[in-house]
Amino acid sequence: MSLLDRLNEDMKQAMRNKDKQRLTVIRMVKASLQNESIKLGHELNEEEELTVLSREVKQRKDSLQEFEKAGRDDLVENLRKEIEVLGEYLPQQLSEEEVDQLVKETIEQVGATSKQDMGKVMGAIMPKVKGKADGGLVNRLVQQNLS
Incomplete structure (x- = not known):
């Protein structure tokens, strides 16, 4: 439907x-x-x-x-x-742990090493979590993992 x-x-x-x-x-x-x-x-x-x-x-x-x-x-x-x-109309939201795991995998995939690579990581991860996770949460987790 x-x-x-x-x-x-x-x-x-x-x-x-x-x-x-x-x-x-x-x-x-x-x-x-x-x-x-x-x-x-x-x-x-x-x-x-x-x-x-x-x-x-x-x-x-x-x-x-x-x-x-x-x-x-x-x-x-x-x-x-x-x-x-x-x-009720959005897909099941990902937990913070699941988003953190995706962030770590994406950082590894794009070869990010510092906060200067944040744009690359965000560009790669947002299509994966679209509608399933809050952008603010993703941003915060990317920053934590890159620092």
Whole structure:
């Protein structure tokens, strides 16, 4: 079942359950997917769908941090629920240990020896973990392993 089909089914179920927040999140994701499809001029493949989903989650996580700093607990709880709903459509996230192992393997593959090689390592590892790990975590682990 494609992501769009799954979103349509979940949208219908959210309507039946009168789950307004879930319905709103699903509609926003569908709109983002359709906008990206129009922008690219073709139907999205799985990787492009994953990119859009990851971008949506990242935007919400960034907003979540800002709202927490500002003490807007009402908005914080709302965003947490949205992130939870979006997480259902993302692939299983890698653990920190799994990401660390991938980082070490990638460093070895590209022959990185210092922090100056960070760009090479990040360029090689990000396609491997796309949608499966947070970029900030990957960045932090690469820095730790290169120092």
